Amino acid sequence: MTEQSRENQAPRPVPSRFLVSKSTLRFDQFMTSSIVFGGLAIIVAVFAIFAYILSQVMPLFKSASVDKAADFTLQGDQAALVLGVDEWSELPFVYRGGAQLEYRDVQGDRGVFKEELEIPEQQMTAFRYSPKNEMLALGFESGEFAIVNVSYEPIFKEGVRTIEPKVETILEGDFEMEGYSVIDIGYGATEEERIVCAVLRNAAGETQVVAKTFEQTSGLMGPGELEEKDSFDLTQEVPSGAHDILVSSSADSVIVSNKAGKVTYLFYEDEEFNKRQVFQPFEEGFARMDYILGNVSVVFTTSTGEQETYSLYLKKGEKNRTFGKTKSFPSVGVSPSFFVPSSRNKAFLVGAGNTVSLRYNTTERIRWEKELDFEPRLAAIDGKYKTIWFLDTEDQLQQFKIDDPHPDAGLKAFVGKIWYEGKSEPEYDWQSTGGSDEFEPKLSLVPLFIGSLKGTLYALMFAIPIALLAAIYTSQFLSYKAKRIVKPTMEIMASLPSVVLGFLAALWLAPIMEYRVPSFLLCVVGIPLSAIMVGYLWSQLPSNIRNFFEGWEWLVVFPVLALASIILWNLGPAAEQLLFKIKEYQILAADGSLLEVVQGAGVAKEKIALLADEGVQATYQLLGNVQGKDGRAVADFTLWWSKQVSLGAYDQRNSLVVGFMMGFAVIPIIFTIAEDALSNVPSSLRAASSALGASRWQTVKEVVLPIASAGIFSAIMIGFGRAVGETMVVVMATGNTPVMDWNIFNGMRTLAANLAVELPEAPKASTHYRALFLGAFVLFILTFTVNTIAEVLRQHLREKYKIV
Template sequence: MASYTLPKISDRRRWINVATKRIIGAGGVAVIAAILLIMGYLFWVILPIFESATMERLAVHQGLPIDVLAIDSDDSFETVTLIRANGAVEFRSAATLDVVNQITVSSSSWVEAKRVFPLTDTYVVRDTNDQLSFFRVTHQVRYIDLERSLIQRVERLFEASSFQLPENTEHFDAFRSDEDLRIVARTIDGTIHLVEFEEVEDDFELEFPDENDITGPQGDYYTFFGPRGRFLYDVDRKSGAFRLLLVPSVMRPRIVQTASFANQGEFPTVITPLLGRHSLMVGHDSGMVVQWSLTSSASGSILRPIRSMSFEEPIATLVSEHRRKGFAAISKERTAFLAYTTSNRVLAEIELDKPPQLVAFSPRADRLLTYNGSTLSVIGIENAHPELSWRALWGKVWYEGYEEPIYSWQSSSADTDFEPKFSLTPLLFGTLKAAFYAMIFAIPLAVAGAIYTANFMSAGMRAWVKPGIEIMAALPTVILGFLAGLWLAPIVEDHLTSVLLCFIFLPIGILLFATLWSRLPSRVINSCDGWSAAILIPVLVLLGWLTLSFDQTLANLLFDGDAKSWVYTTVGLEYDQRNALIIGIAMGLAVIPTIFSIAEDAIYGVPQHLVHGSLALGATRWQTLVRVVLLTASPGIFSAIMIGFGRAVGETMIVLMATGNTPIMDLNLFQGMRTFAANIAVEMPESEANSSHFRILFLTALVLFLITFIFNTAAEIVRNRLRTRYGNL
C-alpha cells in the first residue's frame, strides 16, 4: 500500500495557528474572568445585608451629676446632652465626657423632661410649679479659618412663655405640627385635660388656647398622643386596659376602641411607642414583647397585635430608635437586647452592669446610652441593615397600617413615620408575568413561522423573509417601548373589543382562506407554491381593518357597548392602559426574531436524506414534518425558545416604558407589573450608596442572573437529552 506524507506547513502558518489558538484561549479566559469579577462584585455589595448586628461597650464614665432628667447626643456623636433638674442643659464631650458648654435655661427647678412629639430637637420640661416650658437644642457645625467647630445652642420657644398644668397632674404629653401645639394632661382623679394652641410660632407667646376636659377612669394611667396628634392613647399601666381616642379637634374627642394589652392574663410591665407612634411595643414579665399597631377596621382605625418577640427574660425598659422601627429591650436581669420589628428579629444582646434609670439611642442608632445615678455607659452598635432578612425579602410582612401581612415593594414613603418595603416577591412575579405573556405571543408566531419558512416557503421568498426578520433583532428595544407606550397602548384601549377579537377572527379567517385556496385548480395552486404567505398578507390586512372598523358595533353586540366596563363588571378585572397585553405584544415582537432565527436554522439544517427517505416511504410532507423534521430539530427549537425566554426575562426598556411599573401581584392581563430589570433601571440612580435600598438592587441583579442561569442550565440539559434521543435518526 502506498504511503503518503503530508506536506509540512510553513513556519508562518504555524505561528498564525499558535497565535490564533492563544488569542481564542485568552478570549475565553477573559470572558470567564469577567463573569467571575461581576459575580464577586455582586457578592461584595450584597453580603453586608446579612451580617449580624453587634453591641460592644465602648466606655463607662463616672462622676456625672445625679439630677439628670434626659440624655441625648448630636447626630455625629461628638457631644452628649444632659438635661438637668437644676434648669440647665449641659453639653459634654462624647469622648471624655468633659463639660464643653453649659446653658442655664430656667431659674426654676425641673422635675420632668421629654421630647415634644414628633420632633427630635425640641423638649418640654415641667418645673416644681407644674408649669411647662419649651426649648430647642441644636448643634451647628461651623468653619472658622478652615477649622471645624461644633456650636451648641439652646433656644427658648414662644417668648419663654409657659403653660400651667392643672392641679394634681399625674402625666402629660405634647405634640407640635407645623402650625399647632397640643398638650394633654391627666390628673389623679382621672380627668384628661386637652389643650390646643393654633397657629403657634416660635417667636410669639402661647395665647388663646382651646381647652376641653374628658372624664376618665382613675388609676395609674399613661396618656400620650398618637400619629399626627389625631389619636390619644390612655393606658392603665397596671392592668394593661387602654382606651383609644380619636381627636380631630380637642373639642370633639371620641372613644373608638376599649381593650387591653394583657396577654393571656399577663399584665404588661412597660409600654413604649415606636417611631411615628403608629405602633406600641408592650413588654411582659414572660419576656414577650408584642407590637400593637393601628390598622383599619369597619369602625375606623383600631389597635391590633401584629407580631410578637420572645426575649425569655422579664422586660423592664423599652426604648425606640429615632429614625427606624428598631428598639432596645432591657430586661430586669440587666440584659440589653437589640431588635427590629419589620424583620421580627432579635439582632444582638449585651449584659449591663446595673439597671439603667435612663436609656437613649443616638440619632443614627449607632450608640446606646444608659445612665444610672452618676454613671453613663456608651454601647457601640453595628446594625446597618436591621430591616432585612430572608423572610422580610421573600415572605409576607405585616406593615403598620395594613389589615394583614402582604407582599409589597415600596422603596420610599411619603411620610417618615413609615418605612420602606423591600419584598422581592412582587418583582419576581412581575418578571415572570411579563416573560410569560411575551412568550405566549412569540412562541406560536416564531416557531410556526420558522417551520413554514424552512419547509414550505420558496427559496426566493426565503431569501427576503429570513434576513428581514433577523434584522428586526437589531431594532433598539427603546423604540419598541416608546411605540408600545405612546402609540399602541392608546389604540388598544380605544379599540379593546377589536384587538381581543383579532385573536379569534384572524385564525378563523386564515383557516377559511386556506379552505377556499385548497379548492382552487391544481394549476393555480402549483403556480403559487411557496408564495402562499405573500398572498395571505392582504387577507390579514383586510380582516384586521374590518375588525377595527366595526369596533363599536362589535362592542355593542358582545360587551354592552364597552369592553372595559364589561370585563370589570362581569369578570372583576380592572383595566390599566399600560398592561400585560401591551407588554406581551411589544416584548413578543422583540423576542420573535431570536426564536425564529435559531429555530429556522435548526429545522432547515435537518439532513435532507431523512426528508427524502420519509417521502420515499410514502409519508406526506406534513407527516414528514411532524414525525421526522421536528423531532430531529427539537433540540434547536427548544434552545431557541429558552434563549427567547432569557431575553424576555432580562428585558428592560420595553417593560419600563410600556407598563405602569406597579409592583403588584395580579395575573390580570389588563394590569401592569414591575420587573427586576425595570426596577433596577428606575431606582438605581436614586438610591443612596451602601444603603439597604442600594444593596437590595444589587441583590435583585444577582437573583435575575440566577434565574437566567437556572433556566439556561435546565435548557441545556433538556437539549442534550433531546439530541441524544433524536440525533441518530
C-alpha cells in the same frame, strides 16, 4: 544505517535553514503567555460581574454588629432618669430630676459640665423625653409642667466643629388641680398648636386625665408667644386608674393606659378630643408602652418582656384608623428597664436586666441581642443610628458602635408578606422612597417578580404561536428561494432597538388599542381561523393547482389574511355593540326602595358587598322602566372591562400592548433558534417518513417535531430570558405600578424596568441601592439559569443527531 547505529548516534543538529530564529520563538512565547493571560483575565472579568453584583447584595443579609467602643465616667449624686445624645454622638447628657442637665463631652476637653433648666422649683414627678423631637416634658408635684427643648448646635470655628448644647424652656404651665401631682405627661405640636396632656393623681389615689392646648401667636418678628387656648378634662373618657399617657408628636392622637392594661385612643381634631377606641393588648396588662418613629405604631412590653406592636390602620367597615395588633416579638426575659426608639428608622432598643435587644419593627426581626456584663439602666441611640449609649448602675457611660447599615433589609423584607404601618393587612409591596424621614420603605421583590412574569407571559402567549408556526413553515415547507430572504428579514427584527418598540407601543399602539380592543380580539381569533379555512378550501382544489403553490402558500395566505384582518378590524365596533354593552343596574334595599343606580354588574356586586358590611341588605337588578328612569346601555369595552368584569381597571398602557410589542423582540429569537433546530433534523429521517407514505404534515408532526422538541423548548426558554429582561418597552408602555394581579388590561412593574427607573436616584450603598442590586442579581440568575438549561438541551440535541 542499521537500527543499532541510529540509536547510538547523537541526533544530528537541525540544518540551519530549518532553525527558527530566536526572536520568532520569543515572540511566540510572548504571544502565547499574553493570550493565555488575556483570555483567562477576560473570562475572570466576565464572571466578576456576577461576583461584584453578589458582593453588593450580601450586606443586606447581615445582622447588626454592635461593639463596645469606650466608656466614660459621670459624677452624679442622684440616679439618672433620662439619657440623651446629639446626632454626632459627641455630647451625651443625663437628667437626674433637678433643675440641671449634666453634659459629658466625649470628644473635646470640656469634661463634665452642667446647664441650668428654667423650670418650676418643685419636686419633679413625671418626665418624658422624645429624642426625635428633642423635647423633654416634665411634670411636677404641684401640678405644674414644663416643656424643655434640649437641642444641639454644631458650631464651626476655623474649620473645627464643636457641638454646643442648647436648652430652652418653651412652655411652662399649671394644670391647676389642687392636691394632684403629675404622674405622666406627654407633649405634641402642630404648626399652630401645642398640646400637653397629663395624668395626675392625688394622695387618695384618684386620677385625672387633662389636656391643655396652646396657640402659637404670630408676633411682629416671626412666631410670638405661646398662649393658652383651651383646657380639657378627659377623665370621663378613659377607664379608671389611668397610668400612662402618650401624645403623638404631630399632636393628633393621645393614648392613655390604665393599670389593668386597658388602652384608650383619643383623637384630637378641630379643637376637640374624640374617643376612637378602647383596647387591651395583653390580658394581664403591660409594663410600658412606647411610640416608635413615625408615631403610628406603639410597642407594648409586658413585665415578662413580651412585646407586641399595635399600629393605626383602617379596618374593614370602619371610617377611622384605629389600633390593631400587627407584630409580636419574642420575650426579652424580664421586665423592661428602658425602651429607646431610633430616630432614624423603625428600630428600637429594649433592655431588661443585663439583656439588651435591638429590634426592627417593620421586619419583626431582632437585629442584635446580647447579655451584657453590666446592667444598663438607661440607653440612647444617636440620630444617625451609629452609636448606642448605655448608662450602667455604676454611673458609667458605655459607648457602643452599631454597624447596621441595612436594618430594614433581610430575607423577610424582600420575599415575605409584611404588615406595613398604615396598611390593613400584611402584603407584598414595593415602594422604596417616600416623602418623609418617617417613611417605611417597602422593598418586597415579589410584585416586581410577578410583574416580570406577567409581562413575559403575555409576550410569550403572543410570540410562541407565531414564532413556532413560522419556524415550522420556514424549515419544512418554504421554498428555498423564499427562505433566503425570509430568514434574514426575521433576524433583522431581532435587532430592532427596544426603545423604538417601547415608543411605538406607548404613543402609537396604546391609543389605538384603547378604542379597538374588540377589533384586536377578533383578529386574534379570526386570523388563524381564516388561515385554516383557506387551507381547507385549498385542499379541495385539484392537485395540479394545489401543487403549483407548494412552498409558496404564504403568498396565497397573505391577501386572504389581509382581507380578513381588515374585515375583522372593522367588525370590532359592531362586536363591541353586541358583546360589551355595559348596562345600568339599580340597587334596591330590602323594602324595594331604590338606593342607587350604577353602571355594570361588577360595580353593583361590589356595592352590595359594601352595603352588607354596613349591615344593609340589598339586591340589584337591571334598570328597567322603573320609577320613570330608563336603563341606558353603552357599548364600550374599556368601561365594560373595568365595571362589568371587575378584575381590575383598564389602563391605556397595559400588558396586552406590552405583550404585543415585546413580541417583536421575542418572535425573531424563538423563530431563529427553533428554525435551526427543525432544519437540523436529518433529512434522511424525513425522507424515510415520506417514503413510508406519510404526508408532509404527518412527517412534520410525527417525525420532525418530536426530534426537534428539545430544541424548540430551548428556543422558548431563550425567548423567555429575553422577555424577562426587556426593559425599555416596559418602562415606556406600562404605568410602572407594582401590582400583584394578572389582569391583562392593566400594567405592571418589572424587575428590569424598576432598575432603570429607580437606580439613577438611589444613593450609593443605601439599602435601596442594594435592594435594586438584588433585583439585578435575581434577573441575572434567572436569565442565566434559563439560558444555560436551554443551551445544554441544544447541545445535547446536536450531539444526539450528529451521527444520523
